[in-house]
Amino acid sequence: MIELIDISKKLEGNQVLDKLNLKIETGESMVIIGRSGCGKSVLLKHIIGLMRPDSGRVLVDGRDITDMNSKELNALRSNFGMLFQGAALFDSLSVLENVGFRHIEYTNENINEIQKKVAECLSMVGLEGVERLKPAALSGGMKKRVGLARAIAMNPRIILFDEPTTGLDPIMGDIINDLIRSLHEKLNITSITVTHDMKSAYKIADRIAMLYDKRIIALGTPEEIQNSTDPIVKQFITGAAKGPITNGA
């Protein structure tokens, strides 16, 4: 279980998160929605320890990661996988080296074993025969899939997805949504996704949390969020130009 308790964070003088609280159960698929620039990615980076809060605690399976040293944090991160917004594949490495990064760096497995594991991960995301290619030779959708394969390569218990469908055409976006959902069910993992794509959120989520004005203002199942009477939630999920969000109410 992941618990965010009273998280506050200021970036360049702006308060991004203010006493934010959220609990994510083991094995659930949590989707965090909110407007662009509202602090969703910052929140995700707190969960994996890439950022430390100014105040508050982040508990992963009961252990506070905010006061862990880098060694403890690295050990904890072996339980995590993360898909970045732009996939964040290492340009200088091939697909094989990207997906097999942790195997190459931290295990004594020989190259044949690593190749086999990488091929398995790639086939899980629907890719074959791309191991020798460099990221520059891949399309946006392929990059996301390779990023996904890298995220699941060491059998993590928790996967974080940062805007998984941004920059993709609707069909490729839906393929990625299906992939995330099927991986979540197949691998029995906890997944946390931040997105502003409501189609994606409804498809992936067990529960949806809405981040607005530095806090979580709504939390519920996709149906509960869809039927919410909160005017802020309503405006966001319907994508209306006029409403309390744009009026500053």
Add this chain to the structure above:
Amino acid sequence: MKKTNFAKFILSINGISRNVRMQIIKFFVYLGGLTSLFAKTIFWIFIPPLRKWQTLEQMARIGVASSPIVLLISFFTGMVLALQSAYQMQKVSAEMYIASLVALSLTRELGPVLTALIVAGRCGASITAEVGTMKVTEQIDALETLSANPIKYLVVPRFIALVVMLPLLTIYSDFFGIIGGYVIGVGKLNIAHSMYVKMTYEPLALKDVMTGLIKSFSFAVIICLISCFEGMNADEGAEGVGRATTSSVVRSFIMIIIVDCFLTALFYFVMR
């Protein structure tokens, strides 16, 4: 009226001094960042595994790939140095000292400084652009999520490559600079071959070469720290990476010249 002007003057002085204070604080914050990066780099050098393939790759990029431009610039610098000294030396019929002057100026000063400036412009800029691009495309964050330390992975191979290759490039630059001086001395100024060679090596002591190498070692540390630090702190977007790259080259140049001045004074007073 006079009082108002005086108040304006005081306010403007106050404004200037506040600006200066801010710049001084920024400078020390920057210096603190470099020192912290240096300490972390030294720490991670001794933590296995040593990434030898990445280090060798960086050595090839920094050392081998820079050798043609270093050869060209040092060869022509040696020629120019010989010609410019001939302009004065011929007036007092002391042409034979041209060889010594070329050899000493190159090994003690011009070889290390010119090589460091070339490497800072060529490789320092490329390191900042590469690391900066990795920063803005979240590749450095990705490294951390994969439990890899960015300093171990990115800075250490470049640091080792620079501190090994820059002194080697300096020796190479010294040699071709002396050859450049020889071409002018023997070919144009009619100094005898044996005399030129004798006057090159006779006044040249090991400590002259060593002071040059100590300088180039220090310059290598400066180039690596500044270029990696600027890259790791690049602002978002292509503009941010561009700004970081420019800043890396300018700051490396300034630091190289300042440290050169300091080391030259130190060697002058301590190793006379």
